[in-house]
Amino acid sequence: MQTHDTPDAGRESALHAIRDRNKGLDGPTQRKRLLEALQALGSVTTYEASRCLDIYHPPARAKELRQEGYRITTLRRPVLTEAGARHSVGVYLLARHSAPGGKP
Numbered sequence: 001m002q003t004h005d006t007p008d009a010g011r012e013s014a015l016h017a018i019r020d021r022n023k024g025l026d027g028p029t030q031r032k033r034l035l036e037a038l039q040a041l042g043s044v045t046t047y048e049a050s051r052c053l054d055i056y057h058p059p060a061r062a063k064e065l066r067q068e069g070y071r072i073t074t075l076r077r078p079v080l081t082e083a084g085a086r087h088s089v090g091v092y093l094l095a096r097h098s099a100p101g102g103k104p
Helices: 009-021 027-041 046-051 058-067
Strands: 043-045 072-080 086-094
Touching: 009 027, 027 043, 027 046, 027 058, 027 086, 043 046, 046 058, 046 086, 058 072, 058 086
Parallel strands: none
Antiparallel strands: 043 086, 072 086
């Protein structure tokens, strides 16, 4: 089991750059950040979305992207928190060639 869900420095820098390019707290901007991160990195954890992309409620943004036609799968990964407790973290994966309406 992984000890913590903290992204490595290069991944964290990429996530912060996406956040900084897409400023704003509204839902559409948060969805844009999540989608860009999924397209660039292949996966995003709920921790990364919240902490690095400044997305208030990652599950809602992923659901909204699905409603727009993107094929996003959610997996669960166990991690240990800093306090040593077991916790399940969501990992979002964007299907290859996913686009609105399911078209490549």
